[in-house]
Amino acid sequence: MPVERLLPTSDAEDLLALTREIARKELLPRVDAAESSATPPRDVFRTLGRAGLLSLPYAEELGGGGQPYEVYLQVVEEIAAVWMSVAVGVSVHSLTCYPLAQFGTAAQQQRWLGDMLGGDQLGAYCLSEREAGSDIASMRTRATEADGGWTIRGTKAWISHAAHADYYTSFVRTDDTAGKGISCFLVPADAPGLGFGGPERKMGLAGDPVAEVIFDDVPVDADRMIGERGQGMAIALSALDAGRLGIAAAATGLAQSALTAATAYAKERQQFGRVIAEHQGLAFMLADMEAATASARAAYLFAARLKDAGRPFGKQAAIAKLVATDAAMKVTTDAIQVLGGAGYTTDFPVERYFREAKVTQIFEGTNQIQRLVIARHLLSENA
Amino acid sequence: MNIVVCVKYVPDAQSDRTFSDDKTTDRAGVDGLLSELDEYAVEEALKLVEAGEGEVTVVTIGPDEAAEAVKKALQMGADKGVHISDDAIHGSDAVATSLLLAEAIKKIGQPDLILTGMGSTDGLMNIVPTMVAERLGLPAVTLVSSLEVNGSTVTGRRDGDTASETIEASLPALVSVTDQTNEPRYPSFKGIMAAKKKPVETWSLGDLGVDAGQVGLNNAWVQVESFEARPPREQGQVVTDEGDGGTKLAEFLSTHKFV
Numbered sequence: 001m002p003v004e005r006l007l008p009t010s011d012a013e014d015l016l017a018l019t020r021e022i023a024r025k026e027l028l029p030r031v032d033a034a035e036s037s038a039t040p041p042r043d044v045f046r047t048l049g050r051a052g053l054l055s056l057p058y059a060e061e062l063g064g065g066g067q068p069y070e071v072y073l074q075v076v077e078e079i080a081a082v083w084m085s086v087a088v089g090v091s092v093h094s095l096t097c098y099p100l101a102q103f104g105t106a107a108q109q110q111r112w113l114g115d116m117l118g119g120d121q122l123g124a125y126c127l128s129e130r131e132a133g134s135d136i137a138s139m140r141t142r143a144t145e146a147d148g149g150w151t152i153r154g155t156k157a158w159i160s161h162a163a164h165a166d167y168y169t170s171f172v173r174t175d176d177t178a179g180k181g182i183s184c185f186l187v188p189a190d191a192p193g194l195g196f197g198g199p200e201r202k203m204g205l206a207g208d209p210v211a212e213v214i215f216d217d218v219p220v221d222a223d224r225m226i227g228e229r230g231q232g233m234a235i236a237l238s239a240l241d242a243g244r245l246g247i248a249a250a251a252t253g254l255a256q257s258a259l260t261a262a263t264a265y266a267k268e269r270q271q272f273g274r275v276i277a278e279h280q281g282l283a284f285m286l287a288d289m290e291a292a293t294a295s296a297r298a299a300y301l302f303a304a305r306l307k308d309a310g311r312p313f314g315k316q317a318a319i320a321k322l323v324a325t326d327a328a329m330k331v332t333t334d335a336i337q338v339l340g341g342a343g344y345t346t347d348f349p350v351e352r353y354f355r356e357a358k359v360t361q362i363f364e365g366t367n368q369i370q371r372l373v374i375a376r377h378l379l380s381e382n383a
Numbered sequence: 384m385n386i387v388v389c390v391k392y393v394p395d396a397q398s399d400r401t402f403s404d405d406k407t408t409d410r411a412g413v414d415g416l417l418s419e420l421d422e423y424a425v426e427e428a429l430k431l432v433e434a435g436e437g438e439v440t441v442v443t444i445g446p447d448e449a450a451e452a453v454k455k456a457l458q459m460g461a462d463k464g465v466h467i468s469d470d471a472i473h474g475s476d477a478v479a480t481s482l483l484l485a486e487a488i489k490k491i492g493q494p495d496l497i498l499t500g501m502g503s504t505d506g507l508m509n510i511v512p513t514m515v516a517e518r519l520g521l522p523a524v525t526l527v528s529s530l531e532v533n534g535s536t537v538t539g540r541r542d543g544d545t546a547s548e549t550i551e552a553s554l555p556a557l558v559s560v561t562d563q564t565n566e567p568r569y570p571s572f573k574g575i576m577a578a579k580k581k582p583v584e585t586w587s588l589g590d591l592g593v594d595a596g597q598v599g600l601n602n603a604w605v606q607v608e609s610f611e612a613r614p615p616r617e618q619g620q621v622v623t624d625e626g627d628g629g630t631k632l633a634e635f636l637s638t639h640k641f642v
Contacts, residue, residue, distance in 0.1 A: 014458070014575045022569055052572030065572045 003081075003256060003297075005074060012071045015056075019075045022051060023082040031083040031207075035352060038199075038206035040164050042122065044086055045093065049119010053079075054093055057242075058101050062109060063117050069242070069304040073249035077297070080253025081260075084356040085207030087253060089122075091246030092160045096123025096169040098239045099184045103227035112186065116167070124165035126156040126187075126213050127236055134369045136182075136236060141215060142173045143183065149222045150174075150185065152215040155197075158363070162211035163196040165189060171232045172215075182232030186224045193218040204355030241317040242307065244364050248300040248317075248324035251360040255293040255328040258335035258353045262286060265339050265348075276338075285338060289331045296324035315377035322370040325360035332357040384437040384532065386428040387494040389484050389515065390421040390456055392449035393505040400505075405600060406607040407474045408505060410446055417452040420500035422459075422567035423560050428498050429460045430565065431532060438462040440494070442487050444472060444480060450583065457578035458570035464583035465491060471588055474600025477506075481514030483598065486591040488519060496537060497557040501526055512559040522552035528563040 002020060007013050026047055034041055048054055056072040058064025065072075072094075080087030097116045100108060115121040132139040141154025152172050159168075166189050174183040187194065197212030227235050263286055266277035276282050303316035332354040336343035343350045361367045394400050394413045401409040417425075428439045441456040442465040443449050453464035467483055475483070488497060497516070502509035516523035524530075527539030527550075537556050541548045542563070552558075570578070588595055596602060622631045636642045 011572075011576055011579070015572055018458075018570055018572070018575065047569070050571060051569050056572065067572075 003077075007071065007074070008068065009071075012067070012074075015065075015067070015071065016074060016078060018051060019053065019078045022047065022053070023079055027079070027083040027086060032349070035085065035206045036346075038209075040161075040207055040209045041083075041086060042164060044083075045089065045119050045122050047119075048079075048086075048090065049117070054090060054119045055097075055117035057094065058097065058117055062101055063114050064101070068308040069245065070301060070308055073245055073300055073304050076246055076249040077253035077256070080250035081257045082253075083207070084250060084254050084353075085205050087250040088205060088208050088247075089160065091243065091250055092125055093119075093123050094246065095239055095243045096125045096165075096167070098242065099169055099226045099235045100186060102238070103184070103231065103235055108186075108223065108226065112167070121166040122161055122164065124159050124161040124168045124213065126159055126168050126170040128156065128158045130155070130157045134365055136171075136233065137178070139171065139173055139182065141170075143185065143220070146219070150220045150225070152185065152187070152218045152220055154215050156213040156215070158200070158210055159213045160208050160210050162209060162213050163199075164209050168194070168213060169226075170213075170215075171236050174229055174232075177230065179233060180230035182236070183229050184226040184232040184235050185220050186226055187215075187218060187220055188224075191218045191220065203358065204352065205359060240365070241314045244317045244321040244370075245300055245303055245307070247360055247364045248296065248303070248320040251321075251324040251328035251357065252293065252296040252300060254353055254357055254360070255289070255296055255324070255331040258328075258332040258350055258357075259286070259289045259293050261348070261350050261353075262289065262335040262338040265342070282338060285334050289334050292327040292331050296320075296327040299323040315374055318365075318370040318373040318377075321364060322367050322374070325357070325367060328357040328360050384431060384435055384496060385492075385494040386432060386437065386439050386496045386498055387488050387491060388421070388424045388428045388439060388441045388456065388461065389497065389499045389512070390425065390441050390443050390452050391418045391500075391503045391505075392416070392443060392445045392452035393418040393503055396504055402610060405474065406610065407600065410448065415448055415451060417455040418500060418504045420502060420504055420562060421452070421456075422500075423562055423564045424498040424500045425456045425459055425461060426565045426567040427530065427560050428496075429568070431496070433460075437495070440465060440491055442467065442484065442491070444468070444475075444483050446473075450585075453583055454578060455570070457581045457583070458574045459568055460570075460574060461581075463581060466583060466585045467587075467591065468585055469588045469595075471595040471599050474603060475598045476603035476605050477508045477510050477514060478604055479598035479602065481511050481518055483591060483593060484511070484515045485518035486593055487586065488515070490586070490591060493519075493555055495554050496532065497521070497555070499557065499559045501559050501561045512557055516557035519557070522556045523559075524550050524552050524556060525559045526561055527558055528561050530558055530560065530564070 052065050056065040056067040057069055060066040076087050100113055129139050143150040143152045168187040170185050170187050171182055173181050175181040193216040195214040200210045267275055269276045300320040303313045303320045306313035306316055335350040342348050392415050395416050398413050403409045432439050439461040440463045441453050441461045443452045444467040450466050453466050457464055499512040513523050524539040526541055528542045530539040535554050536551050538551045
């Protein structure tokens with residue numbers, strides 16, 4: 001049974017049906033093999049792009065689907081329910097398009113945005129460094145002016161799609177002025193001097209390749225700067241809240257599939273002459289998992305609706321990220337418990353869900369950072 | 384080139400199938416979709432029209448929900464839809480179905496090409512395409528794995544067990560395609576939105592000039608007497624090889640008349 005949703009339009013209903021169809025036919029048959037062999041599904045992004053699923057939240061004038069975030073995020077959730085790495089990839093890719101779509105000139109958009117939104121070009125988002133995670137301002141990768149353009153030197157870390165992307169939306173230091181020292185560049189994958197570290201050996205999300213991106217004096221044309229010089233920090237911060245919602249939606253999908261797997265198992269597995277779901281101790285676990293998953297969905301949808309209405313949504317985005325990813329961790333942990341020994345084996349997908357859930361509490365701002373954001377909002381509201 | 388594609392709305396093969404009291408497929412109680420075998424016909428029509436010009440009209444027969452099959456084809460890129468719907472059609476057999484489709488195609492206006500899937504994923508009679516061609520007096524090239532249109536002819540390849548035949552027919556013609564013909568596209572979100580504005584006509588028996596006495600369950604040439612679910616597969620018999628494995632195996636095969 002598909003998840004019950006209240007969608008704003010019949011277009012959105014058809015869109016979710018299309019998403020489920022593509023997920024069932026293109027993702028489901030491949031996810032197990034690709035995750036166990038750590039094979040990034042590059043072609044899947046082309047399929048999703050051709051179907052228009054990579055450009056949903058962007059304006060129709062820009063070649064996007066013109067869909068509210070409320071709808072786009074539910075598409076991400078449906079993808080995550082089948083293949084978390086792909087959902088994370090969609091969320092990351094969407095983020096890489098954001099600076100150009102929001103801050104780029106018409107000429108820049110004309111030149112690059114179509115291929116990006118259509119999935120022919122896959123993006124990576126270069127913000128973090130080893131010593132600059134949530135503390136973005138401490139970044140050291142630097143662009144210096146040279147020959148009417150820029151030369152970038154430094155190393156970005158934890159970059160999804162590194163070595164697989166076609167372009168790198170990169171935030172680098174152009175100045176030491178506080179608050180105005182960072183600029184955003186669109187760096188093509190074939191730029192000379194662009195190199196990559198070895199893939200990180202992660203506990204999950206094997207289909208999402210993550211590595212360092214090394215800028216060894218990479219020359220970049222001046223017209224590849226997105227937004228004004230020094231506007232990078234503002235761009236990165238404005239993208240942050242929306243990025244958190246993408247992760248909240250993906251985490252919700254992950255929780256949903258763990259819940260679905262656990263429920264199906266509990267209705268089949270017999271002990272003491274009846275299915276284990278009829279034992280109240282177990283049924284209550286399932287009830288708590290359902291409540292956690294539904295709360296996660298409600299939290300990201302409320303934040304999305306605020307965003308769609310043009311209202312501030314930073315606090316709600318942080319709440320959604322915190323609630324949804326903690327829910328994913330709890331529900332996937334409990335799903336293993338429901339499946340018992342079977343859940344601990346790789347013959348069932350729930351151990352993978354569990355490994356995938358852990359990182360959602362970490363990336364796009366750890367959940368400690370989310371609490372910091374929520375607390376700051378709360379305290380400044382009450383002041 | 385104008386193409387008509389005949390499509391069917393079928394129960395989702397992934398859900399449980401049930402039957403109504405009158406022993407017909409219960410179409411209301413289960414999720415349905417455009418028969419996956421028909422997607423190949425829609426895709427082939429779209430490719431032919433995209434390579435040249437003309438339009439693709441999809442036609443289906445079925446209750447209200449069957450409009451979903453037309454919608455899906457329009458989302459993929461077809462231009463127009465026709466939905467034949469009438470309570471009297473309920474329970475129609477292949478003979479009546481072919482009559483309705485033939486009359487609908489006449490009413491649409493003789494196309495250059497009629498495309499169908501190799502069969503429906505529910506009924507599996509696989510006879511309707513040929514019957515439609517017969518009623519319209521057109522050549523039928525069935526079960527092709529590839530086809531090509533050159534001027535006034537269509538050439539199709541039929542892959543058999545031991546040989547492949549290349550068959551040419553003059554247009555207009557009816558061609559049924561197999562699941563080897565192409566890779567059907569997914570609708571795009573833009574296609575979904577565009578489909579809403581495409582014309583779909585709903586025709587009753589009266590619109591087609593077909594008498595209720597020619598269609599429906601009571602006039603079907605075939606009647607379903609009974610049905611039952613296929614019994615679960617029984618446990619296999621393990622032959623332990625104690626030096627006489629070959630003999631035991633031969634005995635097993637001859638007892639069951641396999642050899």
